[in-house]
Amino acid sequence: MPMSQSFKDCLFPNLSEIAEYYGTPFHIYDEAGIRETGRRLQAAFAHIPEFREYYAVKALPNPKILEIMRSMGFGFDCSSVTELVLSRGVGARGDDIMFTSNNTSREEFLAAEAEGGCILNLDDISLIPKVPEMPELISFRYNPGPRRIGNGIIGNPVEAKYGVSHDQIALAYRQAKARGARHFGLHTMLASNELNYAYMVQTARTLLELAEQLQDQVGITFRFINIGGGLGIPYEPGVAPLDLDALGREITELFLAFNRRNGYAPALFMESGRYMTGPHGVLVVKAINRKEIYRTYIGVDGCMNALMRPALYNAYHHIEVLGKGPEQRSEIVDVVGSLCENNDKFAIQRPLPPLEDNDILIIEDSGAHGHAMGFNYNGRLRPKELLLRADGSVDLIRRAETAEDYFATLDFVPRTLHF
Numbered sequence: 001m002p003m004s005q006s007f008k009d010c011l012f013p014n015l016s017e018i019a020e021y022y023g024t025p026f027h028i029y030d031e032a033g034i035r036e037t038g039r040r041l042q043a044a045f046a047h048i049p050e051f052r053e054y055y056a057v058k059a060l061p062n063p064k065i066l067e068i069m070r071s072m073g074f075g076f077d078c079s080s081v082t083e084l085v086l087s088r089g090v091g092a093r094g095d096d097i098m099f100t101s102n103n104t105s106r107e108e109f110l111a112a113e114a115e116g117g118c119i120l121n122l123d124d125i126s127l128i129p130k131v132p133e134m135p136e137l138i139s140f141r142y143n144p145g146p147r148r149i150g151n152g153i154i155g156n157p158v159e160a161k162y163g164v165s166h167d168q169i170a171l172a173y174r175q176a177k178a179r180g181a182r183h184f185g186l187h188t189m190l191a192s193n194e195l196n197y198a199y200m201v202q203t204a205r206t207l208l209e210l211a212e213q214l215q216d217q218v219g220i221t222f223r224f225i226n227i228g229g230g231l232g233i234p235y236e237p238g239v240a241p242l243d244l245d246a247l248g249r250e251i252t253e254l255f256l257a258f259n260r261r262n263g264y265a266p267a268l269f270m271e272s273g274r275y276m277t278g279p280h281g282v283l284v285v286k287a288i289n290r291k292e293i294y295r296t297y298i299g300v301d302g303c304m305n306a307l308m309r310p311a312l313y314n315a316y317h318h319i320e321v322l323g324k325g326p327e328q329r330s331e332i333v334d335v336v337g338s339l340c341e342n343n344d345k346f347a348i349q350r351p352l353p354p355l356e357d358n359d360i361l362i363i364e365d366s367g368a369h370g371h372a373m374g375f376n377y378n379g380r381l382r383p384k385e386l387l388l389r390a391d392g393s394v395d396l397i398r399r400a401e402t403a404e405d406y407f408a409t410l411d412f413v414p415r416t417l418h419f
């Protein structure tokens with residue numbers, strides 16, 4: 001269920017001209033679609049008094065996208081210093097930011113504390129004495145270990161490097177309290193690209209139950225629980241989307257029940273990245289070569305440095321061809337980039353319409369973990385990013401990398417350490 005019809009209706013009629021004007025390859029994102037998903041997310045949790053989405057910055061770390069998120073009232077989930085800088089750059093302060101790093105450095109703690117701070121979410125009990133100044137509000141990321149089964153991308157919790165173990169979690173809150181923390185949050189992130197809403201309901205249940213146990217054991221209450229990201233999107237046509245309304249309804253029931261038992265309920269935070277922007281971006285490339293050896297290869301002018309999910313996870317990304325409808329899918333091809341890596345393929349043995357040089361290909365669902373995962377191996381430069389505005393205009397929101405960017409780190413003052 002890749003691109004929405006409205007994105008397509010808005011983009012395709014002008015795509016030749018956009019490609020002509022800006023030059024391929026590029027990612028282009030759909031502002032109207034992102035806002036619509038944001039509205040649906042808020043509507044699904046409207047009956048939880050304090051619901052807030054903290055957009056996972058890593059999914060699409062572009063200031064223009066973050067501005068859209070902020071205008072919808074969302075906060076930001078950060079896990080590096082540069083993500084903090086980006087979020088603060090669009091005006092986020094204090095509890096607009098949740099900082100969840102892993103293997104946290106002192107430099108990261110200092111950056112988290114600076115400029116009005118943020119909500120600090122600690123990944124391990126050993127980090128408590130390393131926090132330079134214990135904030136009033138502290139959160140821990142919980143790893144349930146064998147109590148939960150993980151999913152494909154994140155893996156089995158027992159083998160995952162994230163979070164505080166079940167046996168350590170009560171002690172972690174006690175120690176944080178002893179260091180001066182007064183308010184508490186509880187976080188976990190167990191799944192990635194999960195399409196079964198019931199899994200996420202179970203995650204909320206796990207956290208609410210744990211919060212009740214910790215209330216008894218440690219004598220604290222919880223400001224929020226954060227169920228992390230991981231809401232899935234259907235990359236392949238014919239796959240049913242996540243049932244967001246059912247997710248909202250069942251989690252809301254859990255919160256009402258919690259409230260009845262405890263006389264209060266924490267806020268609900270979520271950190272969706274993929275769900276918010278994944279379907280609202282596409283990578284647009286141009287066919288530049290057609291090679292017929294043992295298989296037919298369609299060479300395009302972008303490569304896996306613009307979208308590495310197919311190479312990294314063997315992920316399916318739907319591809320359409322401008323002006324050639326699905327009824328014309330009559331040949332089986334591999335769609336490839338130019339990198340010296342045989343997994344530099346956007347599609348493998350995919351039925352597509354007969355392709356010629358200069359055909360425009362739309363590689364769908366590139367709006368999360370697409371450009372952001374880009375890299376420079378083989379001296380390949382990352383492409384530009386465009387934003388299709390709600391009024392139909394198209395803004396450049398990141399230029400393409402240049403050779404000067406690539407060589408910039410070779411411009412330094414020479415140093416030698418002599419012995």
Ligand SMILES: *Cc1c(COP(=O)(O)O)cnc(C)c1O
Binds near residue numbers: 077100191271274
């Ligand atoms: C990656 C990540 C997210 C976002 O995940 P999505 O699958 O894009 O929703 C949220 N929180 C944390 C801690 C993450 O590491």
